[in-house]
Amino acid sequence: MAYSILQKDFYRESGKYLSHFQMLIKCFSPNLHYIYWFRNAQKHPKSSLTGKIYRLILRHYQIKYGFQIYAETEIGEGFYLGHWGALVINPKAKIGKNCNIAQGVTIAQANRGKNEGVPVIGNEVWIGPNAVIVGNITIGNNVLIAPNAYVNTDVPDNSIALGNPAVITQKMNATEGYINNKV
Template sequence: MAMSFFEDLKVYREGLLAQGFWALQVYRFGHLRYRFQSKLVRVPLGIAHVILSKLIEIGTGITIGVTAKIGKRLIIEHCGAIVVHGCTEMGDDCIIRQGVTFGIKNIDRPFDAPVLGNRVNVGAGAKLLGKIHIGDDVDVGANAVVVTDVPANHIAVGIPARIKPKKPTTSGQPTT
């Protein structure tokens, strides 16, 4: 856990003052309890996590389900109204901003949450709903509502989101 702490810290411009960093660390602390079999260890860790996560929710407006799977170096760029469903999976080096929701699309399918690849950039106010797969190097535009899969190196913009390939630049790197 100490290594991920410093690896996460390295990507935050505000360092220890970044609220998103602390929300991520509370999530990682809560997720840590699953490494232990003994109830004597798991129960106290679980109680501590519930208290800390509620304080984070009140103070930052960020809710991260403890059973979510989050990769390395997640950046929560701005706080407020961020919800990450407990069945969500995120790859490494993703960025999310304020008002983002990763959640379910249908109430009768409570475990169908988004799966994100690596280097996914999610704009403010975006909603990613249902059991959708977002490929590597995808940009999701601000306020987009994504309810279908997005292939790697594409962008998703609009309500409902339209999926478009990124335009290659002269350097060969895709851009939006």
């Protein structure tokens, strides 16, 4: 059976593929509620009437929940928001599949310097509370960004980034136990 990207996002929370009705019931959780409107806004062109309506609804929930994630942001399936509240992702950033992002995270553009641009984040990346990822950098696959880390350099696959500025340590099972119910 082919599952929608929205079903794959909700699977990350429960470990079960849900019907549309079951997903609506789960929308009492602010993080899943936001993902529901985010994915629906992504399905429709910005210029269409439906796209405009979905983006207006999404904007309402951006303000209500504190998630600043725009429909234009490329985020792979299995997206998981651990908690709700203050979260900023630049709309030009790219995020892979099975990624977890906690509260207080900023994924931002650098406007000058050698890393001018936005981050590209790989698959199976866990980003802890209040972490900052900034600039034209690449975060590899299977990477754990520790809480409060400041990352402004590339992070290779199978690594942990810890501290401010981040110190990178190789670890083969970096996200083991942190990313569950992968799709």
